[in-house]
Amino acid sequence: MKMKFPHNLIDGIYQNLVGLKDKIEKRISSLKMQDPYSDPDRVNDNAASDTDAKEESTHERTEAIEKVLKSSLEEINLALERIKKGTYGKCLNCRKKISLDRLAIKPTALYCVECERKKEK
Numbered sequence: 001m002k003m004k005f006p007h008n009l010i011d012g013i014y015q016n017l018v019g020l021k022d023k024i025e026k027r028i029s030s031l032k033m034q035d036p037y038s039d040p041d042r043v044n045d046n047a048a049s050d051t052d053a054k055e056e057s058t059h060e061r062t063e064a065i066e067k068v069l070k071s072s073l074e075e076i077n078l079a080l081e082r083i084k085k086g087t088y089g090k091c092l093n094c095r096k097k098i099s100l101d102r103l104a105i106k107p108t109a110l111y112c113v114e115c116e117r118k119k120e121k
């Protein structure tokens with residue numbers, strides 16, 4: 001018999017990831033609301049250069065946070081897809097199973113510990 005991950009465990013991870021995805025998506029949309037550049041009512045007034053500078057730094061900051069959030073969202077989507085396809089928990093490099101300990105810490109892991117180490121070198 002082939003070793004497989006228990007279904008309830010994968011289900012639990014799946015639910016967790018879906019919840020996380022929802023949270024991140026909400027954070028991204030609330031970030032967008034804070035970003036003055038995405039405000040459709042924003043008046044482009046050249047006389048208000050102080051406001052412009054302030055808006056620009058806020059824009060840059062929110063953009064940086066958004067980038068981080070979006071990359072974790074991509075990781076989550078990839079993990080969810082792998083769960084659906086049944087390839088979840090398999091190392092992309094050596095095809096061996098990623099240990100449960102590792103998945104518990106990093107549920108979006110694509111590589112086993114060994115391959116991850118090799119990649120870092």
Ligand SMILES: [Zn+2]
Pocket residue numbers: 091092093094095096111112113114115116
């Ligand atoms: Zn591996």
